[in-house]
Amino acid sequence: MIDARHYAVHEALRDGTPMTIRAARPDDRERIARAFGGLDRESVYTRFFAYKDELGPADFARLDAMDFVRHAMLVATIGPAGDETVIAGASYSTHVGADGTPSAEIAFLVEEDYRGNNLAGRLLAHLSAIARDRGIARFEADVLAENKAMLVVFERSGLPMRKSRDGGVLHVTLDL
Numbered sequence: 001m002i003d004a005r006h007y008a009v010h011e012a013l014r015d016g017t018p019m020t021i022r023a024a025r026p027d028d029r030e031r032i033a034r035a036f037g038g039l040d041r042e043s044v045y046t047r048f049f050a051y052k053d054e055l056g057p058a059d060f061a062r063l064d065a066m067d068f069v070r071h072a073m074l075v076a077t078i079g080p081a082g083d084e085t086v087i088a089g090a091s092y093s094t095h096v097g098a099d100g101t102p103s104a105e106i107a108f109l110v111e112e113d114y115r116g117n118n119l120a121g122r123l124l125a126h127l128s129a130i131a132r133d134r135g136i137a138r139f140e141a142d143v144l145a146e147n148k149a150m151l152v153v154f155e156r157s158g159l160p161m162r163k164s165r166d167g168g169v170l171h172v173t174l175d176l
Contacts, residue, residue: 002133004068009126013117017078021126024073024089029060031086032075038111046147062091069134070094074127076119087114090123092131092139104131106139106174108150120153128159132176139174 008022024032036055065071073091077084088111092104106127108120124139131139139159143150145168154161160175 002130004072004130004133007068007074007126007130011122013078013114019087020077020084021074021122022077023068024063024066024075024091026064026066028075028086029063031077031084032060032063032089035086035089035109035111038113039109040112043112046144046150062093068130072127072130072134074123074130076114076123087111088119088123090120090127092127092136094134094136097138097140101137102135103138103140104136106141108153115149118153120150121156124153124157128157128174128176136176138176141172141174143170143172144168145170 005023008020011019011021013019033055062071063073066073071091071093073089075086076088077086079085088109090106090108092106094102094104097103106124108123110119128139141150141154143154145165151170151172154172154174157174162173164171
């Protein structure tokens, strides 16, 4: 079984900058808030389906609830340990699908300056391994139809994908 609470892998950005993908921790609260603060309004809207200026208590409640069974979050960081900068994150929250299948809703956030490094794709791959190890059979996500970048991440993941549309929102299902 993967020790997800202490998960950490070292990779590099496309320009060679060392990066760590690791389990999020409660002490990441400020780092995550700073990463959120670097997003433009439209990026916030495509992620949250609403405009917001800062993360609130409900957003941080997910960080506090990380048990890496029902709720998991990975962050991509650069910089030395202890003085890291969060540049991306991905999380899942489990539920039982309508057909009884163990499922999880997945969400991503990537800093503007680090787009184009396939961070969401890399986080998806690592989070998929953790989820499979926990018996989760599929990921689900609601994505604005105009969020082409996120749809490309899902399409290139290599995971079987289904989509259904409800107005301007696509419901994406990825089989793990």
